[in-house]
Amino acid sequence: MNFTALIIGATGLTGTILRSQLLEDASYDKVVTLSRKQIQNTHPKHVNHLADLFDPITYMEYLKGDHLYICTGTTQAKTPDKKEYYRIEHDLPLEVATVAKANGVHKIIVVSAIGADPDSKFSYNRGKGEMERDLEALGFKENYFVQPSLIGGKRDEKRHFESLWKKIQKLIDPLFFGSLKKYRTIEPETIASAMIYMAVHGYEKSRIESDELIEVGSRSSLSQ
Template identity: 35%
Template sequence: MVKRTVIIAGASGMVGKEILAGLLADDSVAEVHSLGRKPPTVQHPKLSAYIVDFSSLRLPVLPQADEVYLALGTTIKVAGSQEAFRAIDYDANLAVARAAQAAGVKKLGLVSAMGADASSKVFYNRVKGELENALEKMPFEGMVFARPSLLVGDREVLGQPERRGEKIGLVVSKLIGFLIPANYQPIEATAVARALLKAVPQAQGKTVLLSGAMH
């Protein structure tokens, strides 16, 4: 069996952390190269970590690889401004994709968001959609865009602030979840990671995964 080499950006985030755990546990993966603003919380013989200042978009030269997972993300509240948010969610992810392409990567997985649409009037959704559109223009053989609804996970463990919208969404889901369509129900970060890890290695063309399919 040919072993895979994988690149991941954003492995310290809620979904990225789960993607990294899955890659390290996968016997078909020989090497994992992690790009992040801070080092992953785990150490592993096949993990190489690179600390990157994404504001400068200066990325290390990456080794030849097969897949890349883009899980970099923030919020406008944490970033401090729309410009700072875009610098991470659009510019940094796109820079990693370009570096991965230069390293020979053929398959790409992206943690996007429900409602991603480049023509949206909502800034958050518009940036997510613009990133998807930019990635589609790149010559990857296969790409998978995961568009989760409200993410469920322990942000406190990750040192992230609680998101009020997620808390409200969870309460509503517990009360009337049976009335909410599957694509709009809160979803565990682990489910999103598992869906990407399954779909990306065999991806051909573009695939969009909504929450209903990832549950």
């Protein structure tokens, strides 16, 4: 059986790479993306719909398929207003997933973050943890939350502090070993490969931290 993939956040760093990998994956017949601006991609399996993800009326009829990939997110520098930040990080994926569940989608694969915990004293980790908790409560047949550490790769938008930190992180990555390996930089290609593997083959855990994502991602390349 071949699947239909649904992606929100398909224009971000990880989402763009995920979209490309899905289009080349023989397990999928169709890849549907929902975005505010037109995605220029002429691949025969790709279908793009313009939608306001905060308004279900604009995408309800299009959000039908097998696997929903959620790659949305922002930064506090880009969205300093705390209410708007939470709305993007928590409310948006929850609203989209609620519609997907009603439309018969049975599996979600979500980009979260390492340290996600609804009881965390840190607002970023707490918000990610609340998102995971509330998405899980929707009752999908399967849900997977990938929890990467710092994501490598180059973004189209300028994030000066993040770019500087990535350079520093690359230097100190070798110092993280044993239980600290999960804090090493992870590439978006690896995250995308791991997400696809879990969607297609299933996985024994619903929350997968960065170091384990690398191992799962390698399974994906071996299975192709």
